[in-house]
Amino acid sequence: MNPIHQVSALRVDSNPFMRGYHSLAIERLLQITYDNYCPPCLRPLHHSQAHLSVDELQLLSCVFNDDFALISEGQSIPDELDDRCQSIGQVRQVIYSVIGERLSQKHHVGDLYSLEEAQTVIRHLSFETGHYSRSWEISTAHLPAEAMSYLQERVSNEPKLTGLFFELFTLPDCDGIGCKLIGTPWTDEHLLKIDSGSYLSLRQQQLDAGTPEALVKVLYLAALADVRMLIFDPWASVLPGLEVFNEQP
Structure with a gap:
């Protein structure tokens, strides 16, 4: 696996999910x-x-x-x-x-x-009738094979609740996997109000539960931009500025 773009999990000055003011x-x-x-x-x-x-x-x-x-x-x-x-x-x-x-x-x-x-x-x-860019569809190229295998395994049978502020679901008519983000935005200020813990604490819980680090990074950037629904689809477009993995045989 060769990451083409490097995006730090805790940087917010280059978050491609951020839109508007x-x-x-x-x-x-x-x-x-x-x-x-x-x-x-x-x-x-x-x-x-x-x-x-x-x-x-x-x-x-x-x-x-x-x-x-x-x-x-x-x-x-x-x-x-x-x-x-x-x-x-x-x-x-x-x-x-x-x-x-x-x-x-x-x-x-x-x-x-x-x-x-x-x-x-x-x-x-x-946009008083809704929130801008709260649902996103991005390419599965933004995840390495390990992270995609994790997602597919989680949804292959009866999906179980993660309890990690994100839940997964399948899209029967395509090869995509959806992710419902909970408690966004994942800032320390907001998380402390609803869960009495910082983002670093949540991140560690996700990693300790076996969530691949690459997936944790993408979910964090999306949640920081207050995205609520994130869909990974092999036919979706690549999001400019977000890390892309080039699978090598």
């Missing part, structure tokens, strides 16, 4: 002009003025620093905050910035000009 959030920002020779800047409103409406922000004078802005026109600013803001400008536009996370990093998704528009974008990206 998660933990989407909206951040209200002020577009501020302050110098004829400088481009506008964006600053969040200080939390002490978070109650102000758009009409109480738009086209009004403000003071700001590198971290936040405060409306100075018609508003009372405590001296300690005023002293921290050395720049003066004018709010030209209130912007609702959509932020998402991918592979534990925050990314700027886009800017909208109303809260309603930003909420609509998040609703569309979140």
Whole structure:
């Protein structure tokens, strides 16, 4: 067996099962002009003025620093905050910035000009009627012969429950084997809430029970991406970025 791609079981920065953004959030920002020779800047409103409406922000004078802005026109600013803001400008536009996370990093998704528009974008990206990519079909080439033999043996007779946060089932009309992943995502934070154990503890239980390490790796990457159904099919496509085994005679 010769692995073409190496993918560590505990790496999450190159997980091919990960798709799209998660933990989407909206951040209200002020577009501020302050110098004829400088481009506008964006600053969040200080939390002490978070109650102000758009009409109480738009086209009004403000003071700001590198971290936040405060409306100075018609508003009372405590001296300690005023002293921290050395720049003066004018709010030209209130912007609702959509932020998402991918592979534990925050990314700027886009800017909208109303809260309603930003909420609509998040609703569309979140797929409220379901979850994106929770069912996958991948090639059996992602498993070595040892792991495939394990799967076939487990489902050849009456499948028995593994009790290892994954259960197997057969697909009678094809040569595929399905796997139901339980308790996803398999992060320490989530597993500790439902089972009082870390992922490393679960991984060790799976290995101690005879689950091939290559299968454990694939299941972990899928579960980390909150996949619930994973099907191994010899006729399915290879998933780019996932380890592939080239069987040598």
